[in-house]
Amino acid sequence: MACIFAVSTLFLGGTLWLALPTLEPADRQFLQIPKSFQQLQDLNGLLKKYRDIYPYRIVVCYVSTYLFLQAFSLPGSMYLSILGGAMWGVARALPLACFCVATGATLCYLISAALGPALLTLPKWKAQLEKWSVKIQANKDNIISFLIILRIAPLPPHWVVNVICPHVGIGIIPFWISTALGIVGVTVIHTTIGGGLDDMTSPADFHLISWKNFFGLSAVVVGVMIPVGLRYWFGKGVETVEDVEEEQEIEEGDPIIAVGPPPVNKFSHNRPLLVRGEDERSYSSEEDDDEDVILESGPAIDIKANNSADSDANLIILDPSPSSSNSTIPRV
Numbered sequence: 435m436a437c438i439f440a441v442s443t444l445f446l447g448g449t450l451w452l453a454l455p456t457l458e459p460a461d462r463q464f465l466q467i468p469k470s471f472q473q474l475q476d477l478n479g480l481l482k483k484y485r486d487i488y489p490y491r492i493v494v495c496y497v498s499t500y501l502f503l504q505a506f507s508l509p510g511s512m513y514l515s516i517l518g519g520a521m522w523g524v525a526r527a528l529p530l531a532c533f534c535v536a537t538g539a540t541l542c543y544l545i546s547a548a549l550g551p552a553l554l555t556l557p558k559w560k561a562q563l564e565k566w567s568v569k570i571q572a573n574k575d576n577i578i579s580f581l582i583i584l585r586i587a588p589l590p591p592h593w594v595v596n597v598i599c600p601h602v603g604i605g606i607i608p609f610w611i612s613t614a615l616g617i618v619g620v621t622v623i624h625t626t627i628g629g630g631l632d633d634m635t636s637p638a639d640f641h642l643i644s645w646k647n648f649f650g651l652s653a654v655v656v657g658v659m660i661p662v663g664l665r666y667w668f669g670k671g672v673e674t675v676e677d678v679e680e681e682q683e684i685e686e687g688d689p690i691i692a693v694g695p696p697p698v699n700k701f702s703h704n705r706p707l708l709v710r711g712e713d714e715r716s717y718s719s720e721e722d723d724d725e726d727v728i729l730e731s732g733p734a735i736d737i738k739a740n741n742s743a744d745s746d747a748n749l750i751i752l753d754p755s756p757s758s759s760n761s762t763i764p765r766v
Contacts, residue, residue, distance in 0.1 A: 435549055439506060446502045453494040455484050467499065468513040471636065478520050478631055485521055492521070497534055504538020505545065507593035511535065515621055519628025527625045528618070535621070536614035539596050543609055547600035554601065563601055570602045577604065578612050585616025619650060 457465065461480050468474040485492050496518065503511050514534075518527035553559045573580040581604070584595050599609050 435545075438545060442502060442505065446498055449498045450495055453491045453498070455488045455491055457484075467503070467508075467510045468517065469510060471634075474513050474517060475631070475634075478517055481517070481521055493530075497530070500531070500534035501538040501541065504535055505541035507542060507596065511538075512624055515624035516628035516631060519625030520631040521628075524622070524625045524629055527628065528621055531621045531625060532614045532617055535617045536610050539592070539613045540606060540610050542593065542596040543600050543606060546597040550597065550601055563598060566598050567602045570604065578608055578615075581609070581612030582616035585613060586619055623650070 464476040464480045466473060466477070468477050481492055496514070500511065500514050503514070515531045518531050521527070554563060570577070585592065
């Protein structure tokens, strides 16, 4: 993990070094990831100064920084969304910020997929994973809507969702789509705030928590749940129709009192032993037909009686072989 973070940091530094325009010495101190309202104001003024001169370079630097923060779940993403709304307006900043959030979260997904199995050997992480696996399996049919609501909800933190998803059977494509759609509502609020950043004097002017934002996010949740409700409603109707069709098939068909044994070949060893009526006679005739068949018989045995006084007999046997002659068995 340390090696991946070091390489990513070098890549970000190289990208900024190549893409950023040459800054004046007085402006270099404002070039940093914003972590406060004042730093956000300073960076906004700096980027607007060079935005019209180097438009594509500013976009490359913005996207690279956003992906870096999302990939390692570092703070500052909200400020970048606000900054995007201040520089390009809601219409252009909204799709750009959603793309950066979804792609950066996917990078975190891939890092977790590569290094996460080592953490699963720890009982605490394994128990947490099993807990979320049960929730995912319960909402498997509506996984996209479920993930979108997780993105809108404040709990659990988004980095937890990024880390757990590759280990509970969620593919990378559903993950990216759900992240991009789930972040739309919050990003609309951030970019809208950025549109009025120049007129703000303190973080209190953000008005992140307001009834307007609450009802806006609630409308997004309702819109996400509509497909789930429709799927449930029509799925229930389809099940009812199938049950009725099965009952009609049972009523229209002939009643089956009992089911006999399947037909068995007469040469099979599984034939029934007890047969009655006509089947018994046919079966007995088949048994008669199955008697031993004599293919070839040897010569007959000629036994001659001897009328001698001692009533002894000589037994004459013809040798079946054609080459030998008749032989006489000695007297017994």
